[in-house]
Structures are given as C-alpha cells and as structure tokens.
Amino acid sequence: MVYGFIKCPARFYYEIFSSGTSFSFGTSFSFGASVSSHLVHFLDDLTKTLADVSVSVSSAKFRIEELIRTLLHFIRTLLLLALPSVPHKEPPIMKDQSVMRENTVASEIGKFNLLQEQRVHTYRLFEEGHKIYLSTSPNYDFPTFRQLVHDVTQEFKRISGDIIAIEKNLRSSGNNAVADTILAIQECEKKKLELTAHLQLARQMVTECSEGELEKMKEKEIRAELGHVVEEINDHLTELRYEIYNGE
Template sequence: MSADSIRQIFRLQQERVKVYAKFDKGYTSYLTSQPRDFVTYRQLVNDVTQEFNKISRQIRAAETELTKSGQSDIALLVRNLQEEEKRKLELTARSHIAKQEAADAGESWEESDVIAQLTSELRRVVEKINECLDEIKYEAEDLLVNDDE
C-alpha cells in the first residue's frame, strides 16, 4: 500500500503542475486582453482553487496512509512538500496581483522590484519542491523496487 501511496503522490504532483500551467496561461490571457474579462478570470480562479484543494486532500490522504504503514519519514517529507506547495500558491497569487497593479499603472514587469522579488522567491520555492520530490524518491526507492518485484 505504501508504494501505491507514493505513486499516487507523484501522479498528483504532475496534475498540480498542469493546473499551474492552466492558471498561468489563463492569467496571462486575462491580463493581455482588452477589455479584461474579470468574470472569466474569477471563474478560472474558482476552478483552479477547487482542483488544488482536491489534489491537496488526496495527497494528505496518501500522507496519512504512509504514516499508518510505518513510513513516517516519507510522510514528513510529503508534509514538507505540501507546505512548499502552499507557499508557491501564495506567492503565485501575490505575483498575479503585483503584475495586475503594474499593468494598471502602465509599468513594465521588468522594472518592478516587487515582481522581481516575488519571481525570485517563487524560483526558490520551486527548487525546494523539487528537492522534496527528490528526497521522497530517494527515501521511497526500496518500497517502490520491492513492490515491483
């Protein structure tokens, strides 16, 4: 069961990446359209929020299964992954707001210190997420190999 939980976490993480791509594409479309269609953007935010919540619930359930099966070290790594993903979502939302404010003020994103700082923080968080995923793979390697045999 532990191997299944780990596989599910990686599958869900791939879904999460796709939701972020959808979110960023929709946001860019909203920001560059004239006039801006806020109703459509609000629906996008609602949709991706529901998708992120669903993914998070499923990952938390897998984390619980790992804990129950005695894999508390891996479960802790999964919890760390979830915390970093939460941070990434918060930074993404702040970045969207900052870009909106810059666009409304007629400023270039490249000239905004706030956007540069948020972009840098986002990069660091994505690196941490990748490190968490690598650690989970490393810690779960024996489970996955033994399950395949």
C-alpha cells in the same frame, strides 16, 4: 443378492459397474456429487442386512465375516474411484511485514506522483488563463478570470485533500519518513500558490503602471521567492525518489 455374490463375485462386480445405479440393500446409489453420502447410507444398510442374514450352506467356502470384509474393501475402492479429485493447493504464503510496507510505500507514492502531475497541469492552466486575462487590458474580462480562479481553487483543494489522505495512510503504516517528506511538499505547495496569486497581482500592477519601478521591483522579489520555493519542492521530490530507491 448375497447368494449371487457368494456364487459369482466377479459377475456381481461387473453388474455394479455396468449399471452403476443401485444396490438391493434398500439404498439407491448413483455416481455424482452426493456419492459419499449415498455410500455412507449404503454401508450402514449393508452392515445391518448382513448382520441379519442367516445362511445355511453345508459346503460354504466363505464365512459371513469374509464377505463383509470383501464388500467393504470393494466399496472403499469404489468411493475413491467415484469421488472427484481435489486439486492440490499450496498453503498461503505470509508476506513479511517489511515487504508489505514496501508495497504500501510504492502504491501511495505512485498515487502521489499522479496527483502532483495534475497539480502541475492545473498551475499551467492558471498561468495561461492569467495571461489571457492580462491581454484584455484595459477592459479586463474579470468574470471569465473569476470563474477560472474558482475552478482552479476547487481543483487544488481536491488534490490537496487526496495527498493529505496519502500522507495519513503512510504514517499509519509506519512509513513516517516518507509521510514527513510528502507533508513538507504540501507546505511548500501552499506557499507556492500564495506566491503565485501575489505574482499575478504584481504583474497586473506592472501592466497598468509600465513606468512604476516600485511595482517592477515587487514583481521581481516575488518571482525570486517563488523560485526558491519551487527549488525546495524539487529537493523534496528528489528525496522522495530516494525513499523509493532505498525501499527497493
């Protein structure tokens, strides 16, 4: 094989590219995923083989050293052609901590807004259920209303638990101002639920005692107090929107 290469190197290259399968230096070579491993073994075998070769040609035009350099150059070229190209990947961009904090705020407030909408919807169901309950007077359908109260209580409990988790996440990420606002809303919502229960009881007393001025006054006071709490909640919600705007 060495003599064939010395006599006709161009023909030797052509035979390799045409077959693309093997060399006669003890190592099989095939293009594919393991091409680099095969070429490493091939180069080792080639070096050892050429080191042991004794060529006695009186008019040789190539020295063994030149043959080795030529073959190594060819193999390196072949390696570059055979290996698949690796797509260039941009190095990961480290986000600024302030950007990460803004993303956290936006994400958590989005979750909070969704939960707040669910809470408003639950209040509406509670109010509609109580109106239906009052319409069954004087023989109140208490079992149905009791089940409604149970379902509503569980839903409010779930919503409050999720919002508390949001408040903790914001605080742990350093967004204390937003967390404080959400905590204030939670406190107001607690008052609102208590006042709603008192208002429903007062309305039932007014229904049963239509001439009772004391009951009507009590209902009016609770309704006014509940209105103040609702205004306070709306103020905190506005403050929360400003927090989002300032963050952007």
